Amino acid sequence: MVFSSHVFLIYFLPAFLLAYFLTPSRWRNITLLLASVLFYSWGAPDFILVLLGSTVANFYLVKAMCHARKLGVKKLFCALAILLSLGLLAYFKYANFFVDNLNSVLASLGLGTLSWTKVLLPIGISFFSFQSVTYVLDTYRGINAPMRRLTDYVVYIIMFPQLIAGPIVRYTDIADQITSRRRLRWGECLQGFYRFVIGLSKKVLVADVLGRAVDVILGGDIASLDTGTAWITIMAYTMQLYFDFSGYSDMAIGLGRIMGFRFPENFNNPYISRSITEFWRRWHITLGTFMRNYLYIPLGGNRKGRGRTYFNLWLVFLLSGLWHGASWNFVLWGAYHGLFLVIERLLGVGGRTVDFRSPVLRSLAAVGGTLYTFVVAMVGWALFRIDDLSLCWQFVSRLFAFDFSGFALLQQHQFYAILAVSLAFAFLAAFPWGRKLQQWTFYTRFTPLQHIPVWLVAVFLLFFALGALTASDFSPFIYFRF
């Protein structure tokens, strides 16, 4: 089930909210647990037992780890728990990829290929595996005590708002909220509802509109694309991805807030970044945090010399790419970003703005940095979107072909208007007044009377987004039968 589906919006969400509000505080985790099991079973019924089984096993492995007195035994249980989480991820997500590539190599050597039944990918496995890892490691490091009750742990892993697409919530960030979050506060619930509606609108009214045009162009003959269309397409995809993913995160954060959770932010205006290094501090923040805390630092981070630092950085991004999908285009995408991070670090510009004395030069440098980051990110998204590498190369070469004949994206007023609006919102925070507006929208604690107009707008937007979802395939016949 996804948040922007009719089943979720029309039946699941209202029924869940009603049940959740009517449940006494101490039983709310049980309501949330049952709803999450239903939510996951709807989308992937075959895998609910895998999810629950691995979660229960992990809980007891960590419990055993904490009870172990010898460090060796502790480490063993820790390794087993991590192996379980990452092993499942490796098997379900990467086994097909590995066997396909192995077979290609074997075939090219003239040897027989392995017979293999394709493994289906359980939805959300990349997210809940990483959350399990944070639980194991945060507990192992003594940052937090382990959960006492199994139900609380299962809620942490499978609670439906962040189960499928994050944010990746570190155990340490949410441990207290699971066991002892405050009673329902109506103002918070409303703020959560507003955030959910903003996310839904970003997904349905912006991302989906751009996505439809992008799919048409990239589903056609890429080799004959003109340069103008290619750039507009990749720009639209850049915006689609941002509004889709950040919209989903907003919905998750909003739903969490309705239930009394505070999930970490996942995006912070990534496209206003002035370097790729800064971009990764603003894009998918929870993944970046995970990679830094649980991979980069354990690898040695920047403590083992310059060469090792560059290697660590690049490896982390290579693996980040692979985490996004088991296919070579994602690996290349990760390597591409890692390469820019290493270059920026070599040049000493990563994350820092060159401090010119002249305000004009300062502004020019800022604009130049933002433009550079945006273009590098856009070209990178081509690798992310087009999984066939030869097609991807064709597309990237069309970007730089300087062929401006036969512009294909014509007469699409809504597409251009939405693209313009999305660009405006993506760069809004580059200006002080934009940051203020964003701050007000997301973080203002409205007074009771302020809630009334904001609520009216939110209800309208919710209904409007439902209209957009419903009208997406609305196609009546004029005189099919009269």
Place this chain on the structure above:
Amino acid sequence: MNLKNITRFVPSTLCLLTVALMLLVSLQSIRLVVPVQPLYGTFDDPVKPQLSYTDFCSGVWQAQVDKYLRQTHGFREPAIRLYNQYQWSLFGQSPVPQVVLGRNQYLFEPYVVEDYYESRMYKYTNSPEELLRRFDIESQRLAKIQAILAQYGTHLFVVCWPSKDHIYPQYLPSRGNLTRPKGPTAIDNYPPLFAQYGIPCINYCSYIEQRRDSLPYYFFPQMGTHWSTIAATYAFDSVMRYMRQNTSCLIPQVVLGNPYSDYTRYPDADLSQMMNLIRLPHPRREQYVDVHLAPGQSAIPRSQRPGLIVIGDSFFKNINLAFPLDSLFRYCHYWYYNSTIHYDSLYDNTNQIDLVAQLLDADIVMLAYCSGQLYDLGVNTLQSARNFTTQALVQLCFDTDRIQQTIDDICSRIRSDQSWFERLQRKAEQQSRTIDEVVVDDAEYLLFTQPEEFFPELALPGIPTSRSSRIANAIHQ
């Protein structure tokens, strides 16, 4: 209670109201609580998903449920209207793919735009030669049908009406993405072929195109896809004159009143209604003319009036609205291009009829298409994907036994071709049908697509000499 105390309850009230509103949407989807105005247009009937273990495990059932909900949820109609209005008002674009916005708020159907820019060919083939060959074969088949029917007293003729693009090209949207090389059009090629093969044809397109600037009325409504009711009235009046002159049929005379202006009536705003907006764009007033039987004409007994079969597109609907067809003809059956029959009290689908008997019982058979639909001359009139021309020709010339024998032969051929048969087995599984049904379907499709391949007599020049014994039966009855 002071204001502060009251405002304390605002957040909780709003929260509960939110849940209540969401539950109302759920409730409305189960049982209609708030009355809603139905949407305009015809839709595929939503299929209620049937739950099965395998479908649930594979996620198929869940996807079907979501689709079903999208098509049926309680506030679907106002939700769609709201979003459509947003697309129309804010972006000036049509919210449905069936409607294209032209200049000056003139609305068109996409096929009309394609036809004007000579790109409609690509719906059928990428080869101009292939399309021209198809036009030629169809014309030859129709000529043979026309000649056979003429021997038994049924007059067959073709009428071509202009589509909206022919009358108002100045309001068409720009060429846009229709950038492929121009292909041949049906209206440029069919009428000369009809003339060459001796099929009577009235081509209104070129006549109206010449006069379009001096017409005292709008030939097409701004917001509709079909010709205006007044244009349909004048055009059919002259078609009736043709019928009186070229057949011996007794068709009562009619009198047309003076044109008058009125608010747009159904179906003159069918395209704007199709967009399902909250507020329809305001169309200009249209002209109308009333039709009455001439004094004394009602005395002609029904049995002496001709039976008329019209095969064609929905342009005929406006004629039916304007003319008292029931008083002019013994019957007027309208075979629409989706195999349905209209204005017939006995049958509502062409698969229920005895084609030969019907064609011979009629005095006049009129094939009437607008220029944009002329490509599909006779297509789908008789069951899905089967041409009127091929099926009528085969049934007029050959006995049922021989047709059945040919179908059986093709079925055997299919069964002996392993890859073909396996493909059909997969198709049968997908459509939950028996393999026998699918094989017969394919055989019939093949036969009625290329009848000349299976009945060599049809490939010879001139009219086939063989006749179905059903003709004698039909005449005898």
